[in-house]
Amino acid sequence: MTPPTRSSPTSGAGPTSGAGHASGTGPEAVGTSQPRRGISRRAALGFGAATAATAAGAGALGWFGRGAAEARSGPRPEDQIVEFYGEHQAGITTPAQDRMCFAGLNVTTDSVDELRLLLKDWTAAAARMTRGQETTEGGFDGGSYHAPPEDTGEAFGLTPGHLTITIGFGRSLFVDAEGKxxxxxxxxxxxxxxxxxxxxxxxxDEQRCNGDLCIQACADDPQVAVHAVRNLIRLGFGTVSTKWMQLGFGRTSSTSQAQETPRNLFGFKDGTANIMAEETDRLDEHVWVRDGSWMDGGSYLCARRIRMILETWDREPLGGQEAIFGRTKRDGAPLSGGGEFDAPDFDMPGSNNQPVIATDAHVRLAHPSQNGGAAMLRRGYNYADGTDAQGNIDAGLFFIAFVSDPRTGFIPIQNRLAREDALSEYLKHTGSAIFAIPPGTAEGGYIGQSLFDS
Known part of the structure; x- marks a missing residue:
């Protein structure tokens, strides 16, 4: 095995790769790995062809300190790469990782050239970091000893962790509050x-809402995700400022049929009817923009920070909890019977001439069959941010959904849930945003190029 060689960061000079499909695999496929173009922050610690020859004498190299046998038995870093380039941005249909770092940012410059340069720098850095490399070729130990390092260094020695980086544009990037x-x-x-x-x-909380730009970083390791967002923000010093940030853990939806349905902090399975990456027809109908504009191939990200009132919920009897959701707590089956993935029977009668799945049950009000067929790809995460001034737990769901049009695929459903859902009694929405997620780009291009070149 030939060891990887260091090269300059992607800067627009690389060859076009057919939007990441040269090998017949999509940009969202976990494990997709093109040849690594530089020695990574992990490779510097001992990955590569020198494994057998140098392991015995590489104790000072840190990662090999665990022993060569353990190194060989662990996950291979090249199997943890999600290719950044492609028709669509990664981090949408990519099998949902377990950790997330999300940030909303304000653009502080008035120069469109500086904005475009930022997006080019972000694209190059994101492509490197998702391949397990440091932010720039210089890394945290390159450049001048008397200048800040080019990479903050906290991901050095960590695996790629299926890192995906997704970049979006807020409405305020186009017009200000006065419509200018x-x-x-x-x-x-x-x-x-x-x-x-x-x-x-x-x-x-207005400090948790909106933004000119957004960055969503998802990974198996929270430190890898935070490192990615932190270093993109650092690259934007003088051009952007951070408005808000949210950390998430324990994905609350599956985006691939290979994944089991996870649970939210109320203990219920979440997102059973979610659109999956394998459902290409549903993705084209409900997730991807297909209008021939600069957004063609992109999507819209709808985010809601939803605090769960855990202290009240934890006093609710099991029967009451299941009636509120309309599903059993243990296996997620609809109260009308069957298994988790069986269609709910909303007409099945229960006691007192009421349907067995109540008219204000969450599963009824959120189900596509009850919303004119509207559907979304959910990609949310649990969060826990300590306690409030009264000592109550500030925890809940950072809800993320991707839709082709928020006006039909998200807003009407959210409005109905807010007015009719029995679950609303136990929720408090504290943050909110919509971002346009432009399509992906081929190597040599940059995220958002379709906007500026159209």
């Missing part, structure tokens, strides 16, 4: 990129 043009992009504002409405019972 920003960066000459007003005419390219998509009609679907609307402001998220204020739903009934929302208790929004």
């Amino acid at each position: 043009d920003r960066f000459g992009l007003k005419d390219k504002l998509p009609e679907a990129l609307v402001e998220m409405p204020h739903f009934p019972a929302d208790v929004l």
Whole structure:
């Protein structure tokens, strides 16, 4: 095995790769690995062809300190790479990882050239980090000893961890609060990129809402995800500032049929009817934008920070919890019977001339059959952010959904849930945002290029 060689970061000079499909695999396929173009932050610690020859004398190299046998038996880093380049951005249909770091940012420059340069720098850095490399070729130990390092270093020695980085644009990138043009992009504002409405019972913290740009980093390791967001923000010093950030753990949805349905902090299986990566027809109908515009091949990300009132919920009897969800707690089956993935029978009669799945049950109100067929690809995470001033746990769901049009695929459903869902009594929505997620790019291009070149 030939050891990987160091090269310069992707800067637009590389050859076009057919949007990541040269090998017949999509950009979202976990394990997709093109030849690694540089020695990674992990490879520097002992990965590569020198494994057998140098392991015995590499105790000072850290990673091999665990022993060559353990190194060979662990996951191979090249099997943990999700290719950044492709028709669609990774981090949407990619099998959901277990950790997330999400940030909303404000653009602080008035220069469209600086904005475009930032997106080029972000694309190059994201492509490197998702391959397990440091942010730039210099890394944290390159460049001048008297200057800040080019990489913050906390991911050095960690595996790629199926890292995906997804970048989006907020409505305020196009027009300000008064509707004035920003960066000459007003005419390219998509009609679907609307402001998220204020739903009934929302208790929004404006410091947790919206943003000109967003970064979603998902990985198997939280440190890998945080490192990615931190270093993109660092690359944007002077061009962007961080408005808010959210860490997530324990995915609350599956995005692949190979994954089991996870549980939310209420203990129930979540996202049973989710759109899956294998359902290409449903993705084209409900997730991907197909309108011939600069957004073609992209999607819209709808985010809601939903605090769960755990202290109240934990006092609710099991029967009451199941009636509120409309599913059994242990296996996630609908109360009308069958297994988790059996269709709920909303007409099945129960006691007192009421349906067995109550009219205000969450599964009924959220189900596509009850919403004109509207569906979304959910990709949320649990969060736990300590306690409030009263000593109550601040924890819940950082809800993320990808849709082809928030006006039809998300907002009507959310409005109905806010008004009718029995579960709403135990929820408090504190953050909210919609971002346009542009399509992916081929190597040599950059995220958002279709916007600026259209």
